[in-house]
Amino acid sequence: MATTYNEELIARGISAIKSGNTAEALNCFEEAVKIHSTPANWSYLAFCLARERRQFDYAIRLCREAITRDPHSSIHYLNLGKVYLLAGRKDDAIRTFRQGLLYEGSPAIIGELKRLGLRKQPVIGFLRRENPLNKYLGIALKKLRLC
Known part of the structure; x- marks a missing residue:
């Protein structure tokens, strides 16, 4: 009975996060951690605490602990x-996102990286990105699909 209730809390919490309602998710994960303390529950709880209560240091510690106990789950790195x-x-x-991708291919992490608009390294590393040599070499290599 408790396991089913805990699974329901977790499902409701994840659904609430996806819909942007982290206040509801926070309530769900606080209750879920009391029932069954798992790295996944800590990780989700940490994200909710950071979002709702701005408790960044505590949230980072929770996520790191989750990663220590379950290092191959990309959801901890995402959170x-x-x-x-x-x-x-x-x-x-x-x-952190890149480290998570080393363990599991996660569309959510890839989406976050794309949203951040990451760029590749400049072609000539010791020159600034805005240098015309880097700019035009990068364009040429992209057209040739070498970069």
Whole structure:
């Protein structure tokens, strides 16, 4: 009985996150963690805490603990990356998203990276991106599909 209720809480919480209602999701995951404490529950709870209560440090600790206990699940990396974005730490978020992709291909992580508008490294690394040499070499290589 408790397992079914816990699964229902988790499903409602994930659905609430997807619909943008993190306040409801926070309630669901707080209750779910009390019933059954799992890395996935901690990870989702951490994202909700960061979004609703702005508790970034605590949320980051929860996500890192989830990753320590279950390092091959990309959902933990997705949630940690989102927490970093909410905290204004874009570089850490990008690094975390990329690390998550090493373990599992996640359309959600790929979507977050695309939303952030990541660019490839400049062709000539020691020159600035705006340098005409980098700019036109990049355009040429893209047209030739070499880059």
